[in-house]
Amino acid sequence: xxxxxxxxxxxxxxxxxxxxxxxxxxxxxxxxxxxxxxxxxxxxxxxxxxxxxxxxxxxxxxxxxxxxxxxxxxxxxxxxxxxxxxxxxxxxxxxxxxxxxxxxxxxxxxxxxxxxxxxxxxxxxxxxxxxxxxxxxxxxxxxxxxxxxxxxxxxxxxxxxxxxxxxxxxxxxxxxxxxxxxxxxxxxxxxxxxxxxxxxxxxxxxxxxxxxxxxxxxxxxxxxxxxxxxxxxxxxxxxxxxxxxxxxxxxxxxxxxxxxxxxxxxxxxxxxxxxxxxxxxxxxxxxxxxxxxxxxxxxxxxxxxxxxxxxxxxxxxxxxxxxxxxxxxxxxxxxxxxxxxxxxxxxxxxxxxxxxxxxxxxxxxxxxxxxxxxxxxxxx
Amino acid sequence: xxxxxxxxxxxxxxxxxxxxxxxxxxxxxxxxxxxxxxxxxxxxxxxxxxxxxxxxxxxxxxxxxxxxxxxxxxxxxxxxxxxxxxxxxxxxxxxxxxxxxxxxxxxxxxxxxxxxxxxxxxxxxxxxxxxxxxxxxxxxxxxxxxxxxxxxxxxxxxxxxxxxxxxxxxxxxxxxxxxxxxxxxxxxxxxxxxxxxxxxxxxxxxxxxxxxxxxxxxxxxxxxxxxxxxxxxxxxxxxxxxxxxxxxxxxxxxxxxxxxxxxxxxxxxxxxxxxxxxxxxxxxxxxxxxxxxxxxxxxxxxxxxxxxxxxxx
Numbered sequence: 001x002x003x004x005x006x007x008x009x010x011x012x013x014x015x016x017x018x019x020x021x022x023x024x025x026x027x028x029x030x031x032x033x034x035x036x037x038x039x040x041x042x043x044x045x046x047x048x049x050x051x052x053x054x055x056x057x058x059x060x061x062x063x064x065x066x067x068x069x070x071x072x073x074x075x076x077x078x079x080x081x082x083x084x085x086x087x088x089x090x091x092x093x094x095x096x097x098x099x100x101x102x103x104x105x106x107x108x109x110x111x112x113x114x115x116x117x118x119x120x121x122x123x124x125x126x127x128x129x130x131x132x133x134x135x136x137x138x139x140x141x142x143x144x145x146x147x148x149x150x151x152x153x154x155x156x157x158x159x160x161x162x163x164x165x166x167x168x169x170x171x172x173x174x175x176x177x178x179x180x181x182x183x184x185x186x187x188x189x190x191x192x193x194x195x196x197x198x199x200x201x202x203x204x205x206x207x208x209x210x211x212x213x214x215x216x217x218x219x220x221x222x223x224x225x226x227x228x229x230x231x232x233x234x235x236x237x238x239x240x241x242x243x244x245x246x247x248x249x250x251x252x253x254x255x256x257x258x259x260x261x262x263x264x265x266x267x268x269x270x271x272x273x274x275x276x277x278x279x280x281x282x283x284x285x286x287x288x289x290x291x292x293x294x295x296x297x298x299x300x301x302x303x304x305x306x307x308x309x310x311x312x313x314x315x316x317x318x319x320x321x322x323x324x325x326x327x328x329x330x331x332x333x334x335x336x337x338x339x340x341x342x343x344x345x346x347x348x349x350x351x352x353x354x355x356x357x358x359x360x361x362x363x364x365x366x367x368x369x370x371x372x373x374x375x376x377x378x379x380x
Numbered sequence: 381x382x383x384x385x386x387x388x389x390x391x392x393x394x395x396x397x398x399x400x401x402x403x404x405x406x407x408x409x410x411x412x413x414x415x416x417x418x419x420x421x422x423x424x425x426x427x428x429x430x431x432x433x434x435x436x437x438x439x440x441x442x443x444x445x446x447x448x449x450x451x452x453x454x455x456x457x458x459x460x461x462x463x464x465x466x467x468x469x470x471x472x473x474x475x476x477x478x479x480x481x482x483x484x485x486x487x488x489x490x491x492x493x494x495x496x497x498x499x500x501x502x503x504x505x506x507x508x509x510x511x512x513x514x515x516x517x518x519x520x521x522x523x524x525x526x527x528x529x530x531x532x533x534x535x536x537x538x539x540x541x542x543x544x545x546x547x548x549x550x551x552x553x554x555x556x557x558x559x560x561x562x563x564x565x566x567x568x569x570x571x572x573x574x575x576x577x578x579x580x581x582x583x584x585x586x587x588x589x590x591x592x593x594x595x596x597x598x599x600x601x602x603x604x605x606x607x608x609x610x611x612x613x614x615x616x617x618x619x620x621x622x623x624x625x626x627x628x629x630x631x632x633x634x635x636x637x638x639x640x641x642x643x644x645x646x647x648x649x650x651x652x653x654x655x656x657x658x659x660x661x662x663x664x665x666x667x668x669x670x671x672x673x674x675x676x677x678x679x680x681x682x683x684x685x686x687x688x689x690x691x692x693x
Contacts (some may be wrong), residue, residue: 056589076592083593089586093608102604107595155594 002067002158002191004030004053009062011048022048024215025062033189035182037206039196039238045215046195050161053193055079066158077107082152083161086168088144090136096147097132103155122154125184142173149181153188160185160192166201178205199239203227211235233362236282236355242315245288245329247281248359256281260320261300266351272366278359287353287368288331290316290339294346302329302347304339311335318347434459434666441663459663460671463654466664467671469641470650474626475675477557477646481564482621488565489572489617490610494602496573497580498588508577514570519630527634530559556636556644563635564625572617579613580606615686622679647672 011023023045030036038046051057052064055076064071071079082103090099100119104110110118123129126146136144145165152160166174166181182205185192196202202209203223210220211234219231223239230236236244249256249263254270256263256279263281265273273279294301301321305328308315312335317328321344331347333339356366429446436444440454495501496508536555544550583606591601629648639645639653654661654668 054589054593056592076589077595077597081593083590085586085590087584087586089584089590091587091591091605102591102596103594106591106600151590151594 003032005065007063012060035192035207037194037202038210039202040212044212081159082155082157084165086164088148162194229367244282249279251279259324260322280357282355285330285332289348291346299346304343430666459667462664463668470647474646477560478626481561484565485568486617490576492573493576511570553644
């Protein structure tokens with residue numbers, strides 16, 4: 001149990017004569033007992049960051065501290081971290097019990113009786129007592145996953161490191177394991193860094209999400225913060241499914257012009273944009289209001305291109321009638337609403353729900369008004 | 381019948397077409413069978429000739445064709461007895477140096493391969509290149525330096541000063557046998573390293589990293605993870621090295637010299653000795669060849685399944 005500090009951590013790889021920066025000046029603080037998910041597309045540096053904590057990669061610049069004491073340059077053995085690999089990395093020639101005992105034998109001086117007792121305990125916690133004497137090859141993917149988890153838990157480490165541990169499971173099992181992992185982590189209270197490329201896992205499991213792209217930290221915050229107040233276009237687009245709609249606009253005072261339509265901003269909103277003229281308007285599909293026909297000034301006449309029914313809701317791909325840009329805006333409507341492809345409807349972006357980003361830097365200039373405050377306690 | 385009709389209609393062949401196809405297929409079969417039989421005869425006949433010769437009397441060998449089996453009054457075990465008498469002391473010598481050299485080259489090769497594939501350090505590539513070059517070093521090219529080397533190193537003197545020869549099991553022939561063990565171990569390390577390295581590169585590297593995080597050091601990882609996983613590869617290297625070292629002739633000839641069993645001569649030299657002499661006795665030679673081949677046959681039968689199955693952990 002410990003807190004963990006990334007202090008301007010940089011990792012560079014040599015590739016022949018050129019240098020590749022995998023992680024650039026990553027600074028963040030992970031609190032004791034926190035479940036932090038690092039999320040990002042492949043090659044964003046998330047796994048490298050995790051491996052630096054494990055001691056499997058060296059740190060080029062900066063410092064990493066557990067409980068304030070630097071672990072830079074220390075071997076993995078000296079770090080008391082446990083890791084769950086995407087491939088599970090179980091020792092194929094050892095039984096499940098031996099797999100789980102190995103770390104205890106190597107890194108502690110517990111007697112074999114104590115080790116046996118601890119492995120049995122964890123076997124019960126994970127509900128795998130009947131698997132203990134079997135070999136990894138005889139286990140299903142889900143069971144192997146549990147063993148890999150057990151091997152990490154049994155060591156009672158300072159930090160859990162998880163590298164896409166659920167990505168080899170089928171969808172149903174993955175959803176089950178997601179909840180179970182969360183429950184376990186809460187029970188054990190061990191600081192956890194979990195790396196994934198799946199934003200659903202990031203949203204559902206984490207206390208806080210760290211979003212990385214191109215070796216740089218884009219945002220770190222609670223799932224709600226990242227969802228409702230993304231720092232930039234990348235975060236806005238990465239978090240949320242289906243992803244946020246982005247529309248390129250040029251701004252003249254209070255008017256945002258796109259190829260297809262104009263959007264009038266209120267005076268107060270326009271003030272927030274200061275002098276920026278190249279603007280990207282972002283709106284989440286669930287905030288797009290679909291009306292039978294355009295009635296208000298900012299409404300746009302659109303044609304329904306594709307309908308994706310999900311049961312509880314339908315995703316509509318809406319293309320402006322003028323068809324200048326031919327880019328679809330995704331809008332979500334109630335699943336019981338009957339809309340057919342080819343219908344002509346009206347599309348409305350309520351101003352309180354729009355995100356505005358600087359078109360050049362991608363940085364958020366304006367978040368939706370008071371969306372976070374709209375989250376109200378359900379009980380009490 | 382119905383099926384052929386359907387096929388014929390579908391493909392659009394008439395009866396003559398179909399018959400031609402059948403004939404083609406049959407012709408292929410006939411050719412394949414003839415080739416197989418011919419090749420089998422080609423490969424097996426020397427072996428068969430060897431066996432018949434080994435069981436014939438000398439006069440029967442002269443009066444019959446090599447491939448005809450001996451009649452009842454032509455059968456004798458005499459050739460086997462003679463060959464066994466000549467070869468058996470050297471057969472023992474061969475095993476004394478072959479088995480340790482096989483084990484040493486495999487174990488050292490496995491160490492080297494582990495260091496060259498699983499541990500990161502500078503100069504790895506250069507060292508691996510040296511290992512690979514050593515595999516292609518022609519034997520003839522190192523014969524002279526090798527014999528000069530063992531002339532310079534007074535192994536007998538070293539062993540005497542260490543008090544080896546006062547040990548109960550010690551024998552003067554051991555000097556030459558130890559020379560052979562060291563030479564074959566050293567020469568075998570390169571190929572063993574290459575074989576093990578290729579295998580180690582197929583092991584999921586996550587396993588090694590998991591072990592590091594579990595607190596195991598370089599030695600513990602080898603002992604507890606890599607060594608147990610190497611079992612199938614050890615079988616392969618053992619078989620390979622056993623046949624290589626056991627069948628080896630040139631080093632033994634240079635380092636040991638004659639076929640004197642008490643000087644540590646291996647069976648290959650003694651077998652060659654059976655060949656020479658004033659009157660060639662083919663019966664003895666054939667029996668000797670079979671006796672010499674027995675250990676390698678045993679190794680293949682014992683470990684061959686693993687060898688054929690290939691390498692998987």
